[in-house]
Amino acid sequence: MATVSQSISLKVLFFGRLKEIVGHAEESLASTDAATIEQLFALYAARHPELAKFRPSLVASRNQEFAAWDTPLHTGDEVAFLPPVSGG
């Protein structure tokens, strides 16, 4: 069953070493190619190839809750890519 791709607006956040690779902490994105968190990450990994190697050691969040990589995205969502946490 074919899905009509619609452009969705997202807020995307990067922390720790990911922020250093991407060059900034936060951006707004409108895309037709980010139906899931995994697809969104792939967009950034295409732009910043160094990101790809961190994929196994990241978790993602959607609207400030940890989220599976196959989580569908909707316009207005806030998505973050989170390296291993080291607070405390």
Place this chain on the structure above:
Amino acid sequence: MATVSQSISLKVLFFGRLKEIVGHAEESLASTDAATIEQLFALYAARHPELAKFRPSLVASRNQEFAAWDTPLHTGDEVAFLPPVSGG
């Protein structure tokens, strides 16, 4: 084998409810009938019958170390009878 009983001088301490029964915290005692801590306690239980019922819920110390009831006593020893502790 008969032992010649010698008088020994002891310092004897009472704490908590024992102090209230005996009427004071500390006394010096010279006795020929206190070869062990158990015997020393028996002397006080004879004087203060109410003490006897606390015997199962006491521990004793000799020179500030917990000691078995059959511990032999020597002149100069400091013996204390200790109710269940409730510090903290």
Place this chain on the structure above:
Amino acid sequence: MATPLHDDICQLVRDPINVAALVHHVRAPEDGAIFTFDGFVRNQSHSRATLYLDYEAYETMALAKMREIAAQLHEKYKIHRVAIAHRLGRLQIGETSVFIAVSAPHRAAAFDACRFAIDTLKRTVPIWKKEYFEDGAVWADGELPPAPAATPHAKPAS
């Protein structure tokens, strides 16, 4: 996000953590026990002399996760109040980065809750530490928070 049903404190701060105020907050006449955890900057890491640390957080999510921890403590343990504070920005050797205080009528609950709080914070709260040494800086090794493996009812991606 957990609703604050209890009179707890969860905070991210950029100035020194006011440890005395946090203990004072959790301390009440119906309690008898408080455990606290004070995590502060060590002068070395893996045998390299530390100069200072920078902490950053995903602030809104970090606060939400700290409040979730406080709520979990009340569900799991018979405690009275919780205070959790984490500092962000640059910290010098000896400065407190995280402080947790838990009060309870009896010590066992306060003790278990305090440990659960710091262990869970270190595993799940999105905060990151960069360690600065004479010869460079590194992001500290951390723990990967547990995240759902797959969305329960995810539609297959087209």
Place this chain on the structure above:
Amino acid sequence: MATPLHDDICQLVRDPINVAALVHHVRAPEDGAIFTFDGFVRNQSHSRATLYLDYEAYETMALAKMREIAAQLHEKYKIHRVAIAHRLGRLQIGETSVFIAVSAPHRAAAFDACRFAIDTLKRTVPIWKKEYFEDGAVWADGELPPAPAATPHAKPAS
């Protein structure tokens, strides 16, 4: 009695315990973690409203036992410093009766040591608490310290 090999504090005091000074004492740049336990007077006991408490101790032995606990902590756990203080005399609701602080490079050791210290203190240190209520006073239920059952080489009593 344990010799104080380490820079620990063990004290019995009649004035309010100086909690800040004890924490300051154990806190050093090579550490990263401090757990503290603050035990204070609850406003009730077994649902009776408490007025105040009196603590008494076999002082010389209590101090020796507190120093033994500190020495044991160093044997059992990778900790840095220990401070243990117990107050004696009359204490009002909310006043600290016992305070323990343990520092360590890593939190697990400090945590286990702090718990061992308070659990062992409550079981083995000769201190007694009398609780005063509107309608009377009672010696608190306590724990019987473990004592040797028999002297290893005791001569039979004559």
